[in-house]
Amino acid sequence: MDTSLLIIQTLNGIQLGLLLFLVASGLTLIFGILDFVNLAHGSLYMVGAFFCATLTFALGSFPLAVLIALPLTGLVGYGVERFVARKLYAKDHLQHVLGTFGLILVFDTLTHMIWGPQGISIPLPAWLDTQVTLMKDVVFPTYRLLIIVSGLVCAAGLYWLVNHTRLGMLIRAGASNRTMVSALGIDIKTLFALVFAIGAMLAGLAGMLIAPITEAKIGMGNEVIITAFVVIIVGGIGSVKGAFIAAILIGLIDTLGRSFLDDVFKLFMSSSAAETSAPAISAMLIYLLMALILAFRPQGLFPPMVR
């Protein structure tokens, strides 16, 4: 194992972690404040990617498409809150899981009907489709670097929003004591809708950022949502800081596992058996981590203050 490969794989891990954070941060806010389990959060990730793909072809510019697709995805998120989620708040988690499971099926099938089964590749502008040399032997795709930067900017923005604004104060208050906030005469409905829309935009942004690498694809949200749940559970529900740390941790475990675990396995099993098991075992590590953390800290790394 050489150092430059390790550095590159670490960067890849951080990039994956930041994308996970974008999805998980919205999820943890919705969960923390609204006490609402939203499995369909991943569908907003998918919807964001498809909006962005269509707009990129219509407008001929990827950055412009992102700017317009963001509020559109937020609007879809608002719609979900207004017509589905709002009616479910009063029910228990079990009903949330099932109702939003149904919502996933609806989103996936509608996407299939509207955009067809094939998925869409998003072209990148030429200036992003290059590589940067960070140091000797460490050459990294420019676009992946952009994802890291955007992820960090979003994380910082969210930190500022939650800790230094009035909205953030309400969000924090709502997360620890909902009745109190409504007792203060705050329009709780608007607050909830706003949080939902912000969460949708964050998830949508993650979808838009990944689509030029993979593609806008039906069911892409279902792959990410379970991992995002692991992130918020490990981090502690409602904690944006926890989600950030857990997301990076899980991104690194997954990427480094895929990169180096097969070499380790080859020491004691055949090469083809190692190639089969290494990716599966590195995927398993994430769940192992979650089970271990919950076994010792039943409320995650950064449990909410008051529940």
Next chain:
Amino acid sequence: MFGTLSRSSKLTLLALLVLAILPPIFIWTGNSFYVDLATRLVILAIAAVSLNLILGYGGMISFGHAAYLGIGAYAVGIPAHHELYGGFEAIASFGGFTHIFLAVGISALFALITGAICLRTKGVYFIMITMAFAQMLYYLLVSLDEYGADDGLVIDARSEFPLINLDNSLQLYFVCLASLAAAMLIVRTVVHSRFGMVLQGAKGNEERMTSLGYNVYAYRLVAYVISGAMCGFAGALLGNFTTFISPEMMAWSRSGELMFMVILGGVATTLGPLLGSAAFIIIEEAFSSYTIYWHLPFGLMLMAVVLYTNGGIMGMKFKWRSPSAEKGTQENGTK
């Protein structure tokens, strides 16, 4: 002769009777495919009945129950695979009793170990940690090249029992149906015992049960193990039915479907899980033969059930409810 039975018991017996009469008719009219459909339905109903014990009566929302279906199926497939192709002499066997013993034993053990850890958590953390253990098992089997990894494995032989031939689809069906009747009876007996009362009491108010001197954790763990073992048995039947094992059997979406069957039918009722799985299988079959977009009406229906009914099919149709169903599905003591 049913005079002394409650209305719910009568309904349950009627449902089982219908299930006993239909398949021979299917065979007679040359529709053997519907026997397959009915077999799948009955096996999933057993799994749903087992899930209902902990989810409905115990308030433990397990999002990883499909893991036991997988364990059961692999407990049939792996010994048969070794009997056919050699290796691992210790378990290689076509023997049905060996398969059942492994399926139930390993499921119970898995439930005991994971349950001991999971039950330390509450609410949504419990939902997610049960899913985590199921996912670990899923990826473990994906990593095992010997047993087909992601591709799964066709088992060329079914479990062998004296007098019964599982290769005969009707005999297999009646074995499954008898198992379903037994499973419903077991759960009913457990629920109405003192043990069951404590379990349901703890669902409503954990503190009170604790202060009455009951070790709620132990009660829940025992229920969790019973449920897992029962679902493992259903898995062994599933393995015999499909003659195919694959990690896909324990994917999280499968666990979600099992939950859906329980809710759709009505939690904490004897007949609910059966009605739920019947509705699920029939609707899936009916929609999917019309359109490849069948997930759309299916998803909408799921949402409608959650939004507009309180207790699934049982709640919609009948006034009668068991006392513990009154509170809906209050979970595991959060808040």
Next chain:
Amino acid sequence: MKKFIAAALAASMFTLPAFAAEVKVGFVTTLTTGGAVIGKDMENAVNLASAHMGGKMGELDLNVIFADDGFKPETGKQATDKLVKQDDVDFVTGYIWSHVLLASRKSVLDQGKFLISANAGPSEMAGKLCHENFFSTSWQNDQTPEAMGEVLNQQGVKSLYIMAPNYAAGKDMVAGVERTFKGEIKGKDLTKWGADAQLDFSAELAKAKASGAEGIFVFYPGAAAGAFVKQYQQAGLKDILPLYSVFTIDAISLPKLQAANFESVLGSKTTQQWDPSLKNEQNKRFVTEFKARYGSYPSFYAAQSYDAMFLIKSAVEAVGGDLTNKDGIRAALKTANYDSVRGKYTYGNNNFPIQNFYLREVVKDNDGNWTTRVASTVFENNQDSHAKDCSMN
């Protein structure tokens, strides 16, 4: 419960034995999930074939029933069971994915029906699991990568990095290229496959680059192809690590890559038993009318599906429409006496084609669309290497 009875009874009414003179063909493919893009192409080809036959095979009406495998072996097996037991089809064909075909084979063969793969060619079914009622109109998985391994030898490539999805066909592809490639394998990665396949290859591409190999061999069929090629380009590997692929850059991925303007695939090479530019009458008609009807080039999946329908037609006509004459049908299938779009081929002892393999090159056609054309012939009348494990003669 009443609903159940009603539904069941209603269903049984519909399926009273039909005496209409028709041949029923069950076609199992992927119609949902990302794999549906391939399934759609196959469905189109079957409909085109049916139109070209005038909806008839000999005197019998042709009835094709499509079924979705959902990209999962278990679902595929269920769909197959239903076709065999409920619809009582005479032939079952289709099958994109090797793991789906492996899971479904017994359901068809145990019922004495004919199984014809229009794509998947898992090594097991060419070897020890070969069966007299199973035929392929495609290839055995190992053959195409074996041809690519030979091309690599000819081009003097000394070392290779390998990437493929982790399922039955992926493993066969790796085995195939390793069998013929004489240089050093610097490393390989098998990635998660299925409906939730891994599409972000950052870690693997970084490893491939660091391995110092002279080329990268990949197999990423369907939707994964576009994702792979994009990341390959974004990582700037074109000049460092030339791309050699099988079943990856095809009529499914090229329109998407063209829309996203990935010029780097122009000129890239791949091996195959068929190409739209092959010059025989059947192929010209197929390609021209497929383009006219569906607006894009047919993929090899489409070509093989089209062939499967004509192979079945030849057998049905050979027995004069007597579908109970299984021996006659089997003997007719074995002769491969029909106009295949790839040109004439014969069947080996394991009922897999013995056929030519070509090197194809990605080019722009006269209208500016990206497609492939034959650059050279790699193997002539090639038989797969698993045929010797098959006990049939």
